[in-house]
Amino acid sequence: PVIQEAARRSLAPSTTLRNLLSWLQGVPSDERPPVYLMTYFNLFLSIGLDQFVTLAQRAGGIRGAVIPDLSFEDAGYVRRIFHAGGMSLIPFVAPTTSDGRMKRIVARSEDFIYLVSLLGTTGKELSETGTVSRLVSRIRLLTDSPVCVGFGIQSPDVASKVLGVADGVIVGSRLVREETDPDRWQSLLAAFCDVARSVPSFSTAGV
Structure with missing residues (x-):
């Protein structure tokens, strides 16, 4: 219920992974710690994995991602794309x-x-x-x-x-x-x- 309510509040102003990455790009890199994004796999799929990596590189400071609904057995392809972009899959x-x-x-x-x-x-x-x-x-x-x-x-x-x-x-x-x-x-x-x-x-x- 806690995360569900947080998702509802986040979606109300039309928050997306794309505009989150855009916002991060505007935060000076020396003013924020390393970032690991944690969210569900469909959000990465919605913009495309390659496009996500491109946007993450542009934002800077994103070390990797935690994807709770992506099993280890299904993660190989995602891991390879992340690695190519200098990011980790936790x-x-x-x-x-x-x-x-x-x-x-x-x-x-x-x-x-x-x-x-x-x-x-x-x-x-x-x-x-x-x-x-x-x-x-x-x-x-x-x-x-x-x-x-x-x-x-x-x-x-x-x-x-x-x-x-x-x-x-x-x-x-x-x-x-x-x-x-x-x-x-x-x-x-x-x-x-x-x-x-x-x-x-x-x-x-x-x-």
Whole structure:
């Protein structure tokens, strides 16, 4: 429901991937962190993958994309097009991922691996980090790529605990839920950023 409502608000003023990329082009590159776009595959298809890469290159600073509804098995063609444009396609690993499939996925990892912390829909809170810690350990036996954890990061406190076992956190629905209150949104974002900066290996945030 949180993401569905966010999509409704976004579509109301006719937001598109094309005009988002156009807007990014107007933001000075030294004033924004590396950008990873996260959205559904049909938006890339609507403008064409090659055209997307061209527009992303023109915008500058876009490192790659996270496409939740694109399976690893179907991603080869997309990955090749992204690579040609200097971008990465971020892979997912979940609690249900088998050892064999995990090995194939991480072999294709680049900038980082998106670790889904729990089963279910976005908006649930991660109650403990034991499962995440075990999953991170399994992944690190196979690759040196950073592991960033998403799903369940509903507070700066949870983010801090997860950063004790992983390389990064991905915060989505928690910030989306507060976007209708700009002051509260800004305060919450600042709190998450403070947690990220407390990590010794912290260098730069991604959006």
